[in-house]
Amino acid sequence: MRLILFGPPGAGKGTQADFIRDRYEVEHISTGDVLREAMKNETEVGLYAKSFMDKGELVPDEVVTEIIRQKISAIGEGGFMLDGFPRTLEQARSLGSILADAGIGIDAVIFLEVPDEEVVQRITKRQKIEGRQDDTEGVIRNRLRVYKDQTSPLKDFYEKTGVLRTVEGVGQISDIAGRIDGVLKQLQ
Ligand code: AMP
Numbered sequence: 001m002r003l004i005l006f007g008p009p010g011a012g013k014g015t016q017a018d019f020i021r022d023r024y025e026v027e028h029i030s031t032g033d034v035l036r037e038a039m040k041n042e043t044e045v046g047l048y049a050k051s052f053m054d055k056g057e058l059v060p061d062e063v064v065t066e067i068i069r070q071k072i073s074a075i076g077e078g079g080f081m082l083d084g085f086p087r088t089l090e091q092a093r094s095l096g097s098i099l100a101d102a103g104i105g106i107d108a109v110i111f112l113e114v115p116d117e118e119v120v121q122r123i124t125k126r127q128k129i130e131g132r133q134d135d136t137e138g139v140i141r142n143r144l145r146v147y148k149d150q151t152s153p154l155k156d157f158y159e160k161t162g163v164l165r166t167v168e169g170v171g172q173i174s175d176i177a178g179r180i181d182g183v184l185k186q187l188q
Contacts, residue, residue: 001024001026001079001081001107001108001184001187001188002026002079002080002081002104002105002106002107003020003026003079003080003081003082003106003107003108003109003110003184004081004082004085004086004106004108004109004110004158005017005020005081005082005083005110005112006109006110006111006112006151006154006155006158007111007112007113007114007169008112008114008116008119008144008147008151008152009119009123009140009143009144009147010114010118010119010120010122010123010126011112011113011114011119011169012112012114012122012169012173012176013083013084013112014030014083015173016110016112016169016173016176016177016180017030017081017083019177019180020081020180020184021081023181024079024081024184025079026078026079026080026081027071027075027078027079027080027081028080028081028083029068029071029072029080029081029082029083029085030083030084030085031059031064031067031068031082031083031084031085031087032083032084034067034071035049035053035059035064035067036053039053045063045067048063049063054139055139055142056138056139056140056141056142056143056146057142057146058087058088058146058150061088061090061091061094064085064087064091065091065094065095065098067085068082068085068091068094068095068098069098072098072099072102073102082095086154087150087151087154088150088151088154089153089154089157092154092157092158106163107163107187108163108164108165108183108184108187109154109158109163109164109165110165110167110180110183110184111155111158111164111165111166111167112167112169112176113166113167113168113169113170114169114170115170116144118170119144120140120144123140123143124137124140127140165183167179167180167183
């Protein structure tokens with residue numbers, strides 16, 4: 001199964017991604033995780049990405065697209081779930097070409113729908129628990145703005161291709177997981 005998990009920052013993508021990975025044996029590919037790891041190791045990509053991430057801006061398309069290209073090529077025939085990619089229409093188009101070149105397609109784009117106020121509350125809470133550097137209040141607001149401007153148009157993009165599945169991302173974690181499960185079971 002090949003999936004995209006998509007939604008605003010704080011929608012619970014990471015939590016639900018763990019559940020989907022375990023249950024459907026797909027490889028979890030998170031561009032945010034790859035970039036944070038690169039930052040920690042102070043690689044060239046990591047140092048470059050840091051300035052964008054610290055401000056809540058998107059890392060340039062070429063950088064993240066190259067990460068995805070390499071990951072997808074390494075996976076070959078296996079299933080995967082993209083988490084945090086694509087985040088712009090340009091990235092979605094590049095992904096389309098990468099997949100077309102590989103002769104594969106996306107089975108579903110799971111859109112985790114969470115209202116704005118809930119998102120701000122959740123990220124503020126996460127900041128207190130995890131201390132993520134990009135979770136300060138100003139940066140959170142910027143990330144939400146970036147999401148609205150650059151990422152939310154992907155909803156229409158994938159709706160048009162018929163792969164979008166909207167899941168209500170509010171409620172108990174297990175209930176949300178159950179809703180996703182309902183969608184994914186139909187694909188099997
Ligand atoms: P995440 O962990 O998915 O919330 O990503 C954390 C940060 O990494 C984002 O705020 C961006 O700065 C950067 N990032 C992750 N994925 C992408 C992407 N697909 N395009 C651009 N920047 C990204």
